[in-house]
Amino acid sequence: MLSEARAHDIRLGGSPLNFSGRSLQALTAAALLLPGVVTPLHAAEPGTLNVQVSRYEEGRRDLFDVDSRLAPLRADSLHLSGAMLLRNGIRANVALSQDTWSGATPVAVAPLAANGNRPILRNSSRGLVFAGASPIVNGRIALTEDFTPAGDARAVQVMSSASPELRRQADVGFEFPVDSPHARTLTASAGISDEPDYRSRYGRLGARIGLNDNLTTLSANTAFTRSDTHARLDADLQPYVTRNAYAEQLERGSPSDLLRGERRDRGVEIGVTQVLDAVSVLDAGIALNRASGFMENPYKVVTVVFAGNAATPASGDVRAFLEQRPDERRQLTFRAHYARHFAASDATLQLDYVHSRDDWGIATHSVELGWAQTLGAWTVTPRLRYYTQGAADFHVPWLLSRQNFRSISIDENGEPQVTPYSAALLPAHFSSDHRLASFGSASAGLTLQRRFAVGLVVEGGVEYYTRADGLHAGGGENGTYADFDFAMANIALTLDLGAAARRARREATDGHGAHAGHASHGKHPVPAGLMFTHAGQARGSFMTGYRASHQRQYGALLHGTQSASDDDVATAACNATAPCRMAPARMTMTMHMLDLMYAVNDTTTLMLMPQYMTMDMRLRRLAGAPMPQPGAHDHDGRSHTAGGLGDTLVAGLFTLHASATHGWQASLGVSVPTGSISREYRRTFQADGGLVHYDMQGGSGTWDLVPSLTWQATRGSWHSGVQVGGIRRLQSRNASGYRLGDQLQLSAWTLRTLNRYASLSLRAQWQRRGAIDGAFDAYNAAIGPMDFPDNHGGDFIDVGFGLNLALGGSGLALEWFAPVDEDVNGFQLERHGALAVTWHYSY
Amino acid sequence: MRSMSRCTYRVLLAAATLGLGACTHVEPWQRGTLARPDMASEPAPLQQQVRRHVYGSREAGGITGGGSGGGCGCY
DSSP states (O other), rough: OHHHHHTTTOEEEEEOOSTHHHHHHHHHHHHHGGGTTTOOOOGGGSSEEEEEEEEEEEEOOOOTTTTOOOOBOOEEEEEEEEEOOGGGGGGGEEEEEEEEEEEEEEHHHHHHGGSSSSEEEETTEEEEEEEEEEEEOOOOBBBBSSBBSSOOOOOEEEEEEEEEEEEEEEEEEEEEEEEEEGTTEEEEEEEEETTTTTTEEEEEEEEEEETTTEEEEEEEEEEEEEEEEEEEEETTTGGGOGGGGGGGGEEOOOSSEEEEEEEHHHHHEEEEEEEEETEEEEEOOOOOOOOEOOSTTTTTTTEEOOOOSSSSEEEEEEEEOOOOOEEEEEEEEEEEEEEETTTTTTEEEEEEEEEEEEETTEEEEEEEEEEEEEEEEEEEEEEEEEEEOOOTTOOOSSSSEESEEEEEEETTTOOOEEEOGGGSSSOBBBOOOGGGSOEEEEEEEEEEEEEOTTTTEEEEEEEEEEGGGGSSSSSSSSSSTTTEEEEEEEEEEEEEEHHHHHHHHHHHHTHHHHHHHHHTTTSSOOOOOOOOOOOOTTTTTTEHHHHEEEEEEEEEEEETTTTOOOHHHHHHHHHHOOOOOOOEEEEEEEEEEEEEEEEESSSSSEEOOOEEEEEEEEEEEETTOOOOTTTOOOOOEEEEEEEEEEEEEEEEEEEEEEOEEEEEEEEEEEEEEESSSSEEOOOOOBBBBEOOGGSSSSSOSSSEEEEEEEEEEEEOOOOEEEEEEEEEEEEOOOOTSSOOOOEEEEEEEEEEEEESSSSEEEEEEEEEEEEEEOOOOSOOOOGGGSSSSGSSOOEEEEEEEEEEEETTEEEEEEEEEEEEEEEEESSEEEEEEEEEEEEEEEO | OOOOOHHHHHHHHHHHHHHHOOOOOOOOOGGGGGSSSSSSSSHHHHHHHHHHHHHHHHSOOOSSSSEEEEEEEOO
């Protein structure tokens, strides 16, 4: 028997537990697994599913006297992952991530006198518009006797904008229990990260062992990463960049060269987790990482001012060199994490310290303090972090070289001889990347977690970060030119599949198995592509879901209902003064949506649905189209991608009438314009980028009304329904000067339940989408039909074939949507079907 | 490779020794608090993943063992 005093030592979630029976057994079992300190308690459950979206956004850089209108850098990320307990205690983890980023990023640092960041203006039908900024600093500047620029000598970052770029990552990992009483575990994982100019593949092996009655856990990991760079150099910048050091890695190409590099990382890490007492634990580790190969950033250049070899310089020849970093880097990292729980306040102190040091001369320290306060089912964790680092030995804002970049002399035959600069007179390594400079940063963040009894955790986090030279421990060294700040926010959802399985078993035991099979869709299953049908949830219940759709367009260009020739498109799809040169050859759009629903009462359900969109478009040159004019945007045969958070839907769903055989539901939603409508291509290939095509923008940009009315009926194993819905734009223009068309949609479906697990569905849908009203009020290249408002919208008829599955308390539905008839406005690319997938779980 | 100061190592070693020496035995039934999610090495792994990715693309420190993705951080 346990003593009463010991009983009070057992707390979970801050509340004393009555430990008789199964709760004590479960708790003790969890505690005995106590690398549970390393692997959280919930990891012992059969499995988890995670969905997370996040945004990172920088503030504007201080360019001193330049009013840059380049949009600051922004990155949107989506993360999906799952863990599953397999046979023999083997645990598998799978994760998929992607992020899209675009915006302004520094490519160099130069004296202000070099006049970087010059705005590029362009004539348009709306007058002179901003089309970009020149990152070119080449030229001559006056120098004083002490070799400093005669004008404003302050360093300034030279910015360049980046087109939207997509990175995808996939990871898979396994944990193998070798000897569970002693918590010996082997781990293995591998993954790949892929983006247009960079790919890394990595693997990791590890082992954990519990000692000292599992109060001490030792761990060891080894990892290997291979990374390949294949970067297309900036075509605008390339003619001005000296890249002799990479002659063997450059592949000549048009319109610019390709720089290839390979990098390998090998790392080992050992760690120890020690339980100090019943309320505190220490986790520490030390890691050694060795990187070799190409470690440069292929888009960063260093400004070199060639001052000549005279004692008194007249002027400096400003040049740009690709940065040169050492080919080896060894870094040692020490980390420590201390956690202590305070029962009186039901809170946990979390303290982290990380120190690293490498042979580039960089030493870093970071300290982080968190306070996880439990408030009922909520956990609120404010955090503060301070970070400081020293500079790499080879970091310079810009270089001065006492030689000529190029000297011309007359040889003995009277012929001019050109003598280039001597690389030996330049440092072997140099970089002005601000991440290798000395600086400090301070950040403050807040994490909110809400735990639900059924094993669902919803969490969100925000953080503000400021980086400043003056925050460097020991004082600032470089001035404020590289200071900047950013904010990041995310929301995540974690579902414990064990809880779902237990719920399904309980419902089966209680005789509600049939209902459990349809829990994902309220009273009856519906085809995957339908929304606003989940009425009839019990008061106070939640429903969580994930919804994805993938649409494809390729093939012929349609004009109305007929295929159009390239000549027709070139002459009629754009405008008389600027015929179309390009047309879309293929376009895909993928949407990920999170469904969060709460039944206020038996007839009213509130819904919140954030979404993440990814679009990819490949263009082709129209046969017989005119060649591009100098300075005009053009990207024949190249695919471009955009992605990020889309608009967010907030809606109410109301049951108007419900009986055993039929029911009426209505919904009224508002679409909040959280998606970007100002995505731009960078100015590249000597051509202006401008705003990305309408279909590649992230949202409508307007507040929209989204109503629907649904009728559903049941007869035996047949479920049928009709839904009418639409989108009404509530504003006449968005911030980019246009408004998407309104939409009206009518769906009719029937669904046959085969057994308690599976149903098949058939659906027909008619949809009318209006054309775009207004037009971009900023520069857009207008190269093809997708850039003209009249070539959007139309009437569409589709047929959907679906399969619905009941999976232990949750429901999975798939629907393939095939186009039957389309009558498009203007000229548009033919559609080739869409796949919709939904997964819902109510609790 | 530039050697880390011996003093730093000694301080860390002393702290680790003191820390382990200060341990008390905790019976299995006393470990409920230790199993709380906020006592884990990574109390909020999803949050930490986002933050680590951002820090890694903005700072030069703290590679712990490698073997993870994250892209080139070229921006």
